[in-house]
Amino acid sequence: MxxxxxxxxxxxxxxxxxxxxxxxxxxxxxxxxxxxxxxxxxxxxxxxxxxxxxxxxxxxxxxxxxxxxxxxxxxxxxxxxxxxxxxxxxxxxxWGLLMASISEDTGEETPLQVRLNGVATFIGVVGLTVALLVLCVLLVRYFTGHTTNADGTSQFVAGKTKFGKAIDGAIKIVTIAVTIVVVAVPEGLPLAVTLTLAYSMRKMMADKALVRRLSACETMGSATTICSDKTGTLTLNQMTVVESCACLKKVNDSDGKPDLSPKISSLIIEGIAQNTTGNVYVPETGGDVEVTGSPTEKAILQWALKLGMNFEATRSQSSILHVFPFNSEKKRGGVAVKLPNNEVHIHWKGAAEIILASCTRYIEDNDQVVAMDDNKLMLFRKSIEDMAVGSLRCVAIAYLPYELENVPTGEQQLADWAMPADDLVLLAIVGIKDPCRPGVADAVRLCQNAGVKVRMVTGDNVQTAKAIALECGILRADSDLSELLIEGKDFRELSDRRREEVAEKISVMGRSSPNDKLLLVQALRRRGHVVAVTGDGTNDAPALHEADIGLAMGIQGTEVAKESSDIIILDDNFASVVKVVRWGRSVYANIQKFIQFQLTVNVAALVINVVAAISSGAVPLNAVQLLWVNLIMDTLGALALATEPPTNHLMDRQPVGRREPLITNIMWRNLLIQAIYQITVLLIFNFRGKSILNLEHDSTDHADKVKNTLIFNTFVLCQIFNEFNARKPDEFNIFKGITKNYLFMGIIAVTLVLQILIVEFLGKFTTTVRLNWKHWLISVVIAFISWPLAVVGKFIPVPETPFHKYFTRSPPFKFITRIFHWRRERAEVIIFDEREERGR
CATH class of the missing domain: 2.70.150.10 (Calcium-transporting ATPase, cytoplasmic transduction domain A)
Known part of the structure; x- marks a missing residue:
């Protein structure tokens, strides 16, 4: 410390x-x-x-x-x-309360973690049930003498079989059951998730996104709405004066030097040069002029340079008597300056509507000061409204001639002097534009096409926010804007239920405070949305922490905002936020690909062993072979499918949100087609393999080994070929982009080489025999058929109701899961009681 x-x-x-x-x-x-x-x-x-x-x-x-x-x-x-x-x-x-709020860990699981827990429970229950069923069937068959050797004799005869031999046979059966559980339990799922997240995190750095929390990668893929700041995120935060109004004339200042009279120009230059927190530096070598300060100050100083301002000379021609710094509540700032002829000018600058309300006069073209009547006041107000509708930030510049003898002389009196802010003379109203970032409109449209609603939350007035939202594409001109726009003060006054209803509809919130943004995030999350929030200020920290994904700005963001965020956008660009969404969806899609691939292996292996065990008392895939299949399915499969790069196809889907199942109907269709095909072919080989392969004349033991080796080899090759199908679950061209994924091709090659070595050279270890070229050709042809079969299967329509719900509604599944949940809840109660006891 x-x-x-x-x-x-x-x-x-x-x-x-x-x-x-x-x-x-x-x-x-x-x-x-x-x-x-x-x-x-x-x-x-x-x-x-x-x-x-x-x-x-x-x-x-x-x-x-x-x-x-x-x-x-x-x-x-x-x-x-x-x-x-x-x-x-x-x-x-x-500060302490803020730090406590953002450092509090709610322990809430991400949407993917919730889904993965459900999938793991589902697979675990099925695997355990199948393993128990196989164990019971094999034990019953073994101890009743129905399990036979290769020569047809019974492996166990009551009263004749030695005790040790009987135990060895029972242990082999238990080993098979345990192996089935090992194959069924998705222990490779955490590896696949971690690999996918880590791979995506590294790649996202190239897209200007620094991931601080690994799980945020996949959560962003589930986002249904993005609450974005305006300044610096949707816009460039590079203010420029593009329009001005002086002498009741509008001037387009983007074309060149504004046409103003010398008197008005000199007064405006004097006020801007003295009443500013920025600076203008002109290099002696004649380089480019450097203008520094806040974005608004820089825009006004650059406009004054167009009027012909010499910054240092103007400031040296007068001395500052008193300064009233810009106040965020009063929305204005002023300065009193003394000229060489002992005249005093008080210059004010601030929000146009506030400064205009304090003006009673203005200057005409002939440099005459004219009283401001109601008609002229309405014309100036109309100019402000027109600028605001054009997404311009309006700033008014005014001054007041003052008598030197009325200025306090004492140092303390001067420090406490409240400068006159009424009866001002209006000099000009300038419209400052913060242009939208290039590509923001395309990024917003891409989000909307992907089903992600973009909402703008800004402190600007509603008219300016509306104009920017229309320019960015967040709002449409033909939409009912009355339901899509709201002010922060109106939103916070709503009841909780009404706030949720309004939050669902609105697209733009203007004049919002940090607490309004937090209320919006909370309301959207209660409605079931997965919410992403962008922010750069310390006051954005609660909203960033509350959201499912907090996105801090890397350039303009404060350290507190970055500490509260999950991802830091390094270039402050909304287009980079869309890239994060794309990567998040890639993470989610890769995990789904792996699960489809894994479940296909699970279903096929379990059904083949269960049917074989019940019918003949023996299983074609022994423990070592199943463990090798498990290695392909988990480790190598995770490596191959977890590193698939994102494609534009991902942004054509709707977001999965919180309630969509991880295993979709398309995945169920694909895996069931492949699993049924593999089960059918391999069971035919199991029961009719000897005659199909013309092995009747071989010894029974050798024929069984050849048959089982062919089943094992075909099963593994089917998984290798099906790994290509898993790359594109909903696309017909499964080879699209495959040449760019060198890791996938390398893993497939390594798996194939290892399979050849196992079958041809490790027969003693895996209980296999060498296969001739005909057997290898049969295995390859059967595995190859899975490709056209996958294409045909994609023409089959699927229902909207998820398949897994039919299973989870069944009484056995409800009974088992209820036991699991009761045990978990009981354990949590015991842990809580122990903590309470220690606390006392």
Whole structure:
């Protein structure tokens, strides 16, 4: 823990103490550059200004006085000094509560984890049931003497078979049952999920997305809605003055220098040069002019440069008497300057509607100051509305001639001087445009086609937000905009039930606060949506943490926002958010491909062994062979299918949301077709293989080994060929893009080589014999048929109701799962009781 010493007042003296020893009631002096150590109220101060950007995300300096005395920990003193009384420390401060809210782990599972748990339970119950059935059947047949040797004699004869031999036979049967459980249980599923997530995480870095939480990759693929910021995400955050209104004339400023009279131009230049927090630097070598400051300040300074402003010369021609910093509540900032002829001009700049309300005069073309009547006021207001409809941010510039003798002379009186803000003379209204990012409209359209609704949440007024939303494609001109637009204050006043209904419909929320964004996220999640949220400020942290996927901006985002997020968008571009959706869907699709491939093997292996065990008392696939099949199915299959790159086809689907099953009807159709085909062919070989392969003249033991080896070899080759089918569950061309996936081709080649080695050279270990070229040809042809069979199967329509629901509604499955759930709930209660006891 880093040691930090501060001063506090005690008994009239300044005492140095550790920040960790502060208590409520301490009195702390604050000076410029200090960091506020705790929450408190201002007792007294002189021109105290606080930078609250670490808490609010707004880069605006806030003046603190008796009307605004509250101080928040973590903020910095930008100007002045003061004394504060500590009211909250530690976790009870605003910063502490914020950190607690974003660091709280709710333990909520992601949509994929919920589905995987269901699939694992389903496969586990089926596998365990089949294994018990095989165990019982084989044991009964064995101890009743119905299990025979190759020569037809019984393996167990009551009263004659030795005890040790009987036990060995029983152990072999138990081994087969255990092997079936091993094959059935999807232990390769976590590996496939982890491999897919890790592979996608690395690849997403190239698409400007840094994944902080691995599970966020797949959750993004399930997203049904994205709540996006406007500034910097949908727009470039590069403000430019494109339109202005002065002397009741509208000017298109994007074409060149505005045509204004010298008097108006000089007053505007004087006001902009002095009443700004930005700066203009002109290199002596004659390079490009550098304009710095906030985006709005930069836009206005660049417009003033078009008017002919010489920044340094203009500032040197007058001296600043007093500054009223821009206030986010009053939406304006001002400066009083003294000219060389002892004249005083008070310049104001801020939100157009607020500045216009304080203006009683304006300047005409002939440089005459004219009174502002109601008609002229309506014309200026109409100009502001037109600019707002055109997605322009409106800023008004005004000034007031003032008498020098009315300016306070004392330093303290001047610091406390409230500059006149009424009876102003309007100079100009400028419309600042923050252009949409290139490609944002296409990205939004891609999201909408993919079934992901994009919602804009912004602090701008509704008209500006509406214009940007229309430009980006979030809104359509032919839509009923009354239901799609809402202001933050109206949204937060709704009841919880009504808020959920409204949240489902709206596309744009204007004049929103951070809490409004949080309420929107909560309402959408209660409606069953998987919600992604973009944010860059510290005040966005609760919404980022609450959402299923929090997306922080890597350039403009604060550290708190990044810590609260799951994924960081490195270029602050909404198009990169869409790429994250694409990768998320790829993760989900790859996991589905692996599950389809795995279940096909499971169903075929289990049915073949169960039927063979019940009918003949022996299984064609022994324990070692099943373990090799399990290795293909789990490890190598996971590696091959988990690294499939995303395709544009993924964005043509609807989002899966929270309630869609992981195993779709298409997957059930594909796996059942392949499994039934494999079961049919292999059972025919099991019962009629000797005659089909013309092995009647061979010894019984050798014939059985050849038959079982062919069954094993054909079964493995069927899985290798079916792995190609699993790549494209819903597409006819299963080879599309396969040449780009070198890992998939390498794994297929390695699997095939290992299978040849096992059959031809490891017969003693796997209980197999060498096959001749005819047997290999039979195996390859049978496996090859799975390709055209998969194409034919894709023409079969599937119902909307998921297949697995018919099984899960059955009484046996409900009974077994109820036992599992009871045991899990009982275990959770016991653990909770133990924790409670330790807590006491």
């Amino acid at each position: 880093r040691k930090r010493e501060i001063y506090k007042l005690r008994g009239g003296r300044r005492v140095e103490v550790s920040i960790y020893d502060l208590v409520v009631g301490d009195v702390i002096p604050l000076n410029i550059g200090d960091q506020v150590p705790a929450d408190g109220v201002l007792i007294t101060g002189h021109s105290l200004s606080i930078d609250e950007s670490s808490m609010t995300g707004e880069s605006k300096i806030v003046r603190k006085d008796s009307k605004e005395p509250f101080l928040m920990s973590g903020c910095k003193v930008a100007d002045g000094n003061g004394i504060m009384l500590v009211t909250s420390v530690g976790i009870n401060t605003e």
